[in-house]
Amino acid sequence: xxxxxxxxxxxxxxxxxxxxxxxxxxxxxxxxxxxxxxxxxxxxxxxxxxxxxxxxxxxxxxxxxxxxxxxxxxxxxxxxxxxxxxxxxxx
Amino acid sequence: xxxxxxxxxxxxxxxxxxxxxxxxxxxxxxxxxxxxxxxxxxxxxxxxxxxxxxxxxxxxxxxxxxxxxxxxxxxxxxxxxxxxxxxxxxx
Numbered sequence: 001x002x003x004x005x006x007x008x009x010x011x012x013x014x015x016x017x018x019x020x021x022x023x024x025x026x027x028x029x030x031x032x033x034x035x036x037x038x039x040x041x042x043x044x045x046x047x048x049x050x051x052x053x054x055x056x057x058x059x060x061x062x063x064x065x066x067x068x069x070x071x072x073x074x075x076x077x078x079x080x081x082x083x084x085x086x087x088x089x090x091x
Numbered sequence: 092x093x094x095x096x097x098x099x100x101x102x103x104x105x106x107x108x109x110x111x112x113x114x115x116x117x118x119x120x121x122x123x124x125x126x127x128x129x130x131x132x133x134x135x136x137x138x139x140x141x142x143x144x145x146x147x148x149x150x151x152x153x154x155x156x157x158x159x160x161x162x163x164x165x166x167x168x169x170x171x172x173x174x175x176x177x178x179x180x181x182x
Contacts, residue, residue, distance in 0.1 A: 003127065009134065024135065028154055036094065036138035043100065043134045044115065047127035063119055 001049045003083035006060030010069045010076045011041035044068055053080045092140045094174035097151030101160045101167045102132035135159055144171045 012018050018040060025038040046063065050056040057080045069076040103109050109131060116129040137154065141147040148171045160167040 011134075021135075024158070027158055028137075031154075031157055033150065033154055034140065036140060038138070039136040041134040041136065043132040044112075045130040045132065046119075047129070049125065049127060059124065063122075063124055066122055067115070067118055 001051060004048050004050055004053055004056035004080050005083045006046045006048055006056050006063075006078055006080045008044045008046065008060055008064050008068050008076055008078050009041050010044070010064065010074050011039060013073055013075050016073045042068075047083055053082065056080045092142060095139050095141055095144055095147035095171050096174045097137045097139055097147050097154075097169055097171045099135045099137065099151055099155050099159050099167055099169050100132050101135070101155065101165050102130060103164055104166050107164045133159075138174055144173065147171045 021038050021040040024040065025035050028035050028038070046060055048056045048059055050059060057078055060078045060080065064076045064078060065071070112129050112131040115131065116126050119126050119129070137151055139147045139150055141150060148169055151169045151171065155167045155169060156162070
């Protein structure tokens with residue numbers, strides 16, 4: 001078993017209103033920034049023990065399906081990399 | 092002027108309590124997932140017109156300093172890539 005970090009990025013499907021992003025964009029413009037567009041997303045970094053990166057990705061995918069994303073309004077993407085364990089820690 | 096997409100990822104500094112992440116971790120465990128650790132972050136994708144990727148990154152950095160992140164509790168990172176303009180749009 002190795003430790004992997006799965007990164008799940010959850011964003012609103014295009015066409016779904018994003019009032020938080022719109023508020024942020026307006027606030028930036030009030031500060032004098034020129035912004036063409038702004039999208040916000042949630043990012044979850046999940047440390048998972050698994051036999052392989054593929055299994056870690058499958059697990060993270062299930063987490064996204066069941067809890068982290070709402071399939072009606074969200075798209076999500078999963079990336080996995082091996083977790084760098086600090087030296088001295090157990091594998 | 093070209094269009095760039097700057098991605099600003101804002102996360103809590105290590106040591107700062109993250110009750111949202113802790114709640115999400117517990118909910119995943121209630122669903123039967125084994126999670127070693129979970130961190131949450133906010134991700135902003137900002138479309139900016141600029142002369143170069145470096146200038147777009149500098150601009151996004153200022154946005155993070157002034158609005159998107161709170162330097163007391165947050166770290167942030169900025170990455171920039173050239174925006175792919177749909178064909179037929181003006182440059």
